[in-house]
Amino acid sequence: MNPITGNPVVKKRKVGKTSLEVTALSLGSAPLGGLYHDLSEADAQATVDAAWQSGIRFFDTAPHYGHTKAEHRIGNALRRYPREDYVLSTKVGRRFVPRTTPYDGSEGWSDPLPFQAIYDYTYDGILRSFEDSQQRMGIVDIDIVLIHDIGRVTHGENNARYWRQLSNEGGFRALDELRASRGVKAVGLGVNEGAAIQEVMAEYNIDCALLAGRYTLLEQAVLDDLLPECENRGVSIVLGGAFNSGILARGLKPETALKADNQKFNYGDAPPLIVERVEALERVCRDHGVALSSAALQFPYAHKVVATVLMGARNPEEVRLNAASFADSLPDELWDALRAAGLLHHSAPVPQRIDHADSGRP
Template identity: 45%
Template sequence: MISGDEREHRRIAARGVTLPPYSLGAAPLGNLYRPMEEQQAIAVIDQAVQAGFTHIDTAPHYGFGLSESRLGRALPAHPEISVSTKVGRLLVPIDADERAPVRFGFANAPDLKPVFDYSYDGLMRSFEASCERLGIERVAIVFAHDLGEMTHAEQNESYWREFCEGGMRALAELKAAGRVGAIGLGVNEVAVCERALSALDLDVFLLAGRYTLLEQAPLDSLLPQCAQRGVSLIAASPFNSGILAGAEGAGPAYYNYEPAPEAIVQKVRRIQSVCERYRVPVAAAALQFPAAHPQVVSVLAGFSRAEEVRSARRWIDTPIPPSLWDELKEHGLLHPGAPCPT
């Protein structure tokens, strides 16, 4: 496990923003895939604070404002919570014929839909609307959401130019005015982070699913560049959309928000086999592994029930012998240069 001194060191993010070692991702609070009662959402937040997850990351996209609104209603009871949110999509009304039980992965959401807008005006409008839903005037971090070729394909270059020429100026002004503590990208791909490092002055990346027990490509280029530039990383989606959570159910295991391909399923089974020999839940290894890298200031995971948060706290506190990490490396299941918890 990470020692107390190491955990304290990891809490110091670039440019003066501090984060706990583990943070709560609030996409489930926006009815991700299935409806959630308001009381259930508040219980998740309450339990997260008790478990030490005192930073919560949300976005307008999560339930089309629902996640931010629910978090906003919980914040008065928890002044210790720090918040990050995202910009890059504006919420606009839908027509009656666009209504559906699930839209963009969110169930029973308000009659709004997200429209990409990375312009100066679009980011400012998005930020002010988020603050209104959250009921606060300042947030710890703002991320430009889902830039990159994976999301935008043939429109990627035009959105990138729009952000660099307008949206980035909005983020810099918000930071200079003290409305945000740090600025960065919230994305799912390494390439756009590396591109941003060479072109933009950012503080932190929220990178989902790319630095996990299952894949460590950022070790080869991105993380060394981050260390050189003094840019922090929040390692999000440590379970890779669920496949590393360790639950065996009747349905398919999910990876990258879709049913996992067979090669991924087989790799996870090999990792799980090693963990079982040490009587360590694979979910415990999945949560603890990313936190060991010195550039990672927090590991961000989402939960839909208070019981899941309690389980996560137990996994974080589970002792893991160094020999487990050694064996994963020996079997080629972990990058040979990966820092591991001690």
């Protein structure tokens, strides 16, 4: 199937102040790396093919996903398509070396490849990571490079040391080199912490940031600080984790409640307060005849700094379901009801039906 005119999936927005444009819906590849459950090589290829057939032309990956497995799979899949027809991003900050200790499963990867990470945000580390990614994917031209998982919540007391690697040991300089002479069109961060993006923007000129899980139907605090600052600086958000690791994908319906990954929040089991909030969201959506997944995917894209919404999928069916959810026509009354119930931030922009028919930046 070919994308049709008016399909909201294929609507494009620019990345920051660059000339690079990405489709409204994009494919993240953590599931291709075996997040929670592994999948076959054939299923990985079929998942990327289904995304392409749905009109998606932006694909994100990282060495961390499946300990390099996702990069191999996304590269194998995308090399079948014309390089000029899609946008590709990956991440730097971890180098992978042969594993010397058994994998304990704590990161959620099912059957990862036999490599382990060394955090390295130095000049040499970032350039080596970039070149390793090129070779794993078999693709030279990488459009977007993101510093992966810098931040106090991720690294604790080690964060200051890693920050010095970026600031004083050439990490930011390596990004400048990639942007100036290695064909990279945009650089930024890939993090779960809004504060990390603000800290980097105060010191370094990024084009975009992949923010996972912090601007969703469950979390909107970044409307108070981060998103306005991104708007002022011309920095785009690549919105990951719209389902908050799974719980917003299918909600708490009895037929899915026993599937462990459907009640994941922020990569762990959902705490009671989150379950309660999801129940409230489901009630409002049900009252308006709307699937929770449709509201969850469409909500973040209403903010003009969000260039694209990354979805995760491990099979073609999930891709097609998510693409259909993104294209659902939702009643304006839904968002009024969610706000009235205290489930939306007072200043959160909400989707308008007209957005499905227009193109370009709102």
